[in-house]
Amino acid sequence: MDRSQQVSTMQKKVIEEGVERPLRASRISELAHAIMRHKKAYYAGKPEISDAAYDALEDELRILAPDHPVLQIVGVGVSTAAAVRKVEHATPMLSLDKTYEVEDLFRWAGDRPVMGTLKVDGNSLSVVYEHGRLVVAKTRGNGRVGEDVTEKAQWIADIPREIDGGLNCEIRGELYCTEENFLRLSDEMAQMGLERPTSPRNIVAGLLGRKVHFELSRYFSFFAFDYIPGGEGRAAPRFKTEVAKFEWLGKVGFSLPHPERLADRKDIERYLEYVKGLIAEDEIGLDGAVFSYDDLALHEELGVTAHHPRYKMSFKWQGQTAVSTVREITWATSRLGIVTPVAVIDPVFLSGASITNITLHNAAHVKAFNLKKGDRIEIVRSGEVIPKFLGVVEAAHGHYHWPAKCPDCGTQLVSDDVRLKCPNATGCxxxxxxxxxxxxxxxxxxxxxxxxxxxxxxxxxxxxxxxxxxxxxxxxxxxxxxxxxxxxxxxxxxxxxKMLPLASFLNGLGIEGAGRTTWEKLIEYFPGLHEIQGATAGEVAAIEGFAEKSANQIVTGLAARQSWIHELLAAGVNPVAPVGGTAALDGPLAGLQFVITGALSAPRAEVEKWIKQAGGKLASSVSKNTHAVVTEEPDSGSTKMKKARELGVKIWNEQHLKDAITGKGKSS
Ligand SMILES: [Zn+2]
The missing domain is CATH 1.10.150.20 (5' to 3' exonuclease, C-terminal subdomain)
Known part of the structure; x- marks a missing residue:
């Protein structure tokens, strides 16, 4: 709809009559300038005025000069056709009651089990489904009226277009941008000739308010935390507990804010520690945790105040922020060769400690914020969480800088767009x-x-x-x-x-992407150092639980450390493989690889155990190395079965497997 149609006749009259002819030209030029300036700010994710105020400027100009070129500019700023549509919330989107005191939280929880979830510092979003289809997505706005952002929501992978056939309901959650996606988005915007956004938090709000570049919303993520059954259509499910609600949300395709049922104080404390760890990692912008009573009947009973629900409580760490100046940005090479930037700042006192260094995570972070000496930056420290960079308050002149060479060994660094790495793994x-x-x-x-x-x-x-x-x-x-x-x-x-378990030996080689449990698992399939060194990436990836990426890291990591392995063995180090571990090496299925697919009469884990105890190995995909596919659905058209038929791999039912293990049948 054209914006001008939304301007009331009365408003039009006031504007037309209120502006004297001689003043008219200068007012038009003033409006045009203001609109251009705000369009640019809008683009940069740094809007200076509200959308309503901006719309008012456009409305006024449209009345005074309907054909003004500024109104036709779509590429630079705001499309005139797609005006922001205000939409009401059937149920108000309330804010949450909050506390900074753990004791308050305990008092509120009492002895009731509660559901803990992450509190993401993003933008609340309501997504409405009719007959199972996404019909409208809206921002929180003032809680009663939000903005229609349906086109943008359709770009977000975490928001399913369709859910559980025929259902009418509303899903609420938090829209946010991860650190990693922020770096990518920042680069894409720079390539488009747009100004780089200032922070993950700001860019979500910034892009939601824009009327162009909907596709950039694909960098956003969404956590669903609430479900409101709708009126008509197929009967929407009702739940008794938060646990059941989250289970359902996950099942219909939403990502969840790490919900966990917490039975007592101890559980709550543990959950808060967990959240603190995530805050320190800084991959998702979190500012605390949200708790709600698990019993949904209690939600009904307690109801809401004018401002917040009584059955929910958010907890935040009292965060202190400060502004300081960057003295320099130093780079250090980590054990894994990642060259990490640290901002050395004028010391500031925050939450009981003097802060002189702030981690800047990775090279892309420095680029995204154009960080350099002299920048005034804002930092925050919440509780005992490590201090965190928030954003640039005042930028110094100049351009960020990435080192070309490893600060430790001088080797030319390589970049994967996000990180700088010293490739000299064994000599640095x-x-x-x-x-x-x-x-x-x-x-x-x-x-x-x-x-x-x-x-x-x-x-x-x-x-x-x-x-x-x-x-x-x-x-x-x-x-x-x-x-x-x-x-x-x-x-x-x-x-x-010198004599140590093989898993410890392999773990000691420090191969990226593999920890002790990785090696223990691998040893089940390749029971000696020699066998593990001989494994191909394809063979490792075929094992249940190994992704292609980690399989590659393991195989190339081992190859790069061949000389270390050789030197260690020559120095008398003796890695010992487990004898008769989880996999019996001489059982009736010794050395044979199996793939399980489709429904079985016994629990899958049980069948896996039989195979392992009989010395067999499990793989997640069918290959020419597969001895047999175990299934009770031999006619299934699944990928695994198709592949098995294609390669002529044997197909066993459960009885056949049991017979092979007990020796009743030959393992043919
Ligand atoms: Zn180096």
Whole structure:
């Protein structure tokens, strides 16, 4: 609809008559300038006035000069055709009661079980479904009237277009932008010639308010937290508990704000610790947690005040913010070779500590915020959470800078758009010290810490992990304040670590993307060092629970560390594979690989156990290495079954499997 149709006749009359002819031209030019300026600000995600105020400017200009070119400009700013439509909320979107005191929270919860969820610092959104189809998405607005953002919502992967056939309901949740997506979005906007957005929080609000570039909303994520059954259509499900509600939300395709049922104080404390950890990671902008009584009958009973529901309580850590100046941006190489920026700032006192350094996460972060020396930045520290960069308050002149070479070894850095990496994995000192420390931890060498290791490295006695095993007792005397007794102890501890579990040995190699449990799992399928080194990425990816990416990381990581493995073995290190672990190596199914698919009469986990105990291996996809596919649905048209038929892989039912295990049938 054309905006001018929405302007009342009365309004039109007032504007037309209120402006004297001679003034008219200057008013038109004033409006045109103001509109252009606000269009630009809008684009940058930094609107200076509300949408309503902006619309009023356009309305006025449209009346005074309906054909003014500024009104026709779509590419730069605001489309005149798609005006923001205001929409009412059938049930008001209330804000939440909040507390900063844990004791308050405990008092409110009493002995009732509650549901804990993350409190995301985003924008609340209501999504309405009619007959199972998304019909309208609206912002919270003032709680009673919001803005129609349906076209934008359709770009968001977390918001299903259709849910559970024929249902009428409203889903509420929080729209936000993850740190990683923010970096990508920032780059895309820069490439489009738009100004880079200022923060993940601001860009969500900024893009929601825009009338163009709906496609940029695809960088947003959505957590669903509420469900309101609708009136007509198929009977909408009613739930008795928050647990059941969230289960259903997840089932119909929504992402969830990490809901967890918390039975008591201890659970709540644990959940708050968990949230604190996520805040420190800073991948999602969180500012606390939300709690609601699990019993939904209680929600009905308690109802709402004019401002907030009585059955929900949000908890926030009292966050203190401060503004400081960046003295310099330093870069350090991590154990895994990632070159990470840190802003050194003029010291500020926040939540009981003097803050001098702020992590800037990764290279793309520096680029996205154009961070450099002299910038005035805002930081926040909530409780004991590590201090966090919030945004630039006042930018200094100039341009951000990325180092070209590794600050530790001078190797040319490589970039994957988000991170800078030193590719010199086995020769970079920063990575070497970290690698040896990781080895010490995994091999459980007592008393040898960083403080003692560094003098050994400085003296040229240790430069690789294998060197540890070549040290003589007297070599340890180079460590300051170390006498014969400690030297003997260190020597002994290192020698004692020569024989170690294979999983510890592999974990000690510090391969990205693989932890101890990864190796333990892999050892079930490849029971020795030799077998693991011989595994291909395809074979690893075929194992249940291994994605292609981690399979590749493992295989290339092992290949890159071949010389370390060789040196360690030559130095007398002896990795020991588990004997008769979870997988029996000499059972009736020894060495045979199986794929399970479709419904079975026994629980799937049970069938997996039979196979493993009989020495068999499980894979998630059918290949020529598959011995048999186990299924009770031999005629199924599933991908796995199609592949099995294509490759001529045997198809066993459960009985056949049991017979093969008990020896009644030949495993043919
Ligand atoms: Zn390096």
């Amino acid at each position: 000192p920063a990575q070497q010290l970290g690698a040896i420390l990781n080895w010490i931890r995994c091999a459980e060498i007592d008393d040898l810490n960083e403080k003692r290791l560094v003098p050994l490295m400085d003296a040229g006695l240790v430069s690789t992990m294998a060197d540890l095993y070549k040290l003589r007792e007297e070599d340890f005397l180079v460590i300051p304040q170390t006498r014969e007794k400690m030297a003997a102890k260190l020597f002994h501890n290192i020698q004692a670590s």
